[in-house]
Amino acid sequence: MLDRITEALTRRRLGGAVLLLAGIAVAAIVLWPDDGDDDEPVRAKVAPVRLVSVPPLGLAFGHPTSWKRTVRGRVIELRSPDRSVVMIFSSPVAGEEPRAAKAAAEKALRKQFAPAKIVRDGPGKLGPRTVATFELTGRDKTGPVRVLVLVGTTPQRTYVVTLLTGGDPTVARIREARQILNTVRFSKPVKG
Numbered sequence: 351m352l353d354r355i356t357e358a359l360t361r362r363r364l365g366g367a368v369l370l371l372a373g374i375a376v377a378a379i380v381l382w383p384d385d386g387d388d389d390e391p392v393r394a395k396v397a398p399v400r401l402v403s404v405p406p407l408g409l410a411f412g413h414p415t416s417w418k419r420t421v422r423g424r425v426i427e428l429r430s431p432d433r434s435v436v437m438i439f440s441s442p443v444a445g446e447e448p449r450a451a452k453a454a455a456e457k458a459l460r461k462q463f464a465p466a467k468i469v470r471d472g473p474g475k476l477g478p479r480t481v482a483t484f485e486l487t488g489r490d491k492t493g494p495v496r497v498l499v500l501v502g503t504t505p506q507r508t509y510v511v512t513l514l515t516g517g518d519p520t521v522a523r524i525r526e527a528r529q530i531l532n533t534v535r536f537s538k539p540v541k542g
Contacts, residue, residue, distance in 0.1 A: 398414065398415040399412045399415065400412065405539065406540060407424060407539055408537045409439060409441065409536060410534075411534045417429060426438070426439040430527075432520075432523070434515060435513070435524070445506070446503040446505060448481075448501045451508045455499050456486070459488070459497055460486070463487075463489060463495050469486065469487050470483070476502045476511060476531055477534035477536070478535075481501055481503075483500045484498075484499050485497065485498050497514050507536075511531065
């Protein structure tokens with residue numbers, strides 16, 4: 351798969367891919383906190399960020415280098431170093447199918463984390479886009495679980511981003527997850 355991505359990036363779409371990655375890099379630098387004390391002078395401090403571009407899916411984002419990434423087909427999983435936060439990026443269907451993707455995600459999560467309930471349903475942000483979201487609470491074998499699902503579309507693809515946490519994740523991990531969501535960008539998929 352890496353060969354296909356590399357080949358796609360070296361074709362005529364190189365300019366678009368470079369521009370997309372540059373935009374994500376700027377967003378990551380601007381959005382990542384400096385975690386300095388308020389009493390100290392402000393210094394430029396940038397957390398190490400890995401930029402991910404998947405041209406065949408038209409998807410790109412940035413994440414802290416300390417997070418572990420796993421790729422399985424059209425599914426990318428990010429896991430925080432302490433394993434308290436998991437983020438899953440998928441593109442289950444071609445075309446604009448947000449209602450179907452959202453309904454399928456809700457049904458699967460309600461079953462997996464039963465008894466589960468929706469605690470919020472409405473618009474949200476994924477990168478610069480307004481997307482459909484819902485938040486669910488439930489249980490797994492280790493205890494309480496909270497899930498945020500974001501469903502975004504382009505004319506070519508539908509994307510589902512699922513953010514899973516245990517009952518009490520740290521503020522720092524939630525901040526990192528929000529920053530990852532802020533860097534998400536969609537583009538026209540490139541066939542590789």
